[in-house]
Amino acid sequence: MIIRARAPLRLGLAGGGTDVSPYTDLHGGAVMNVTIDRYAYATVEPLAGDEIIVESVDLKRRRSYPVTARLPLDGELDIAKAVHNRIVADYGHGKTQAVRISTFSEAPAGSGLGSSSAIVVALVQAFTEWLGLPLGEYDVAHLAYVIERQDIGLHGGRQDQYAAAFGGFNFMEFYANDRVIVNPLKIKQEVANELASRTLLCFTGVSRESATIIAQQSDNVRAGATKSIEAMHALKASALTMKEALLRGDFGLLAETLREGWLQKRAMASGISNARIEEVQAAAMAAGAYAGKVSGAGGGGFMMLLAPLESRLGLIETLEAMGCRVEGCFFTQEGATAWRVRS
Incomplete structure (x- = not known):
């Protein structure tokens, strides 16, 4: 028997960056996001024998270790190993067993779609199913956050896990002391359908390491950098406006909020935008897009573009001629889920 789990990737629509400490702890943050039909998968397979196998299918990496309570965090497949370590420590009474742990992501590393956090959530969900752990959505998300930020030491926010x-x-909503409130929105299906028809994901061809950008953003807040903090206040306010636009189906307000949010996001830290991003953005606007922003921390990865359905083909052709990969997406309602496969 094997246990499989998947967790959806997400698009940050507004407020991204205000979920990062210390801004969250000092001022409180707010983010509006939506999950899409791209997933991170995790598989846990109990084995007969005396080794633990850890592998990433998409990265084509594999390591094996003797059965031990703690696997080394040495830069090789640390996400899967850190989840294993935490589950064993918190729920396994320090005891482990032979097992194969594998992951697969439908988005490349550095995509800006929250793929790393989705992998952690999928892994936690798989172990929860396997061991029958009493963990709900808030518990899974918080545990994934702790594993990423504390156990592995990766810089980042909180929205991806939730x-x-x-x-x-x-x-x-994000507050001090890791208090998080998730408010699911009941968006009319016709609004979601129309938004999907106008949304394109454009991979710029540049993966990025978000930790450096996020660390600079956090340093700016600690230093009291007025420009960065005011930009984050504006981003937090934009999350409320985006929420209103979605509930009302006001696409004009939605586009305006996305455009303004990107301008504010660029002011949070250097490196969020660069020459390649500006080149792609300008070409997209000239080809019919009317709003766009980089997904995630910035510096590369995917851009979210809004354009009339009638302009989609010409926009795709323009961006693909620049070496970008362009694709549509649909929005999903289901969060992390796990199931058992009987061979």
């Missing part, structure tokens, strides 16, 4: 765990359109 988006992957809950799924759907969510307005999220």
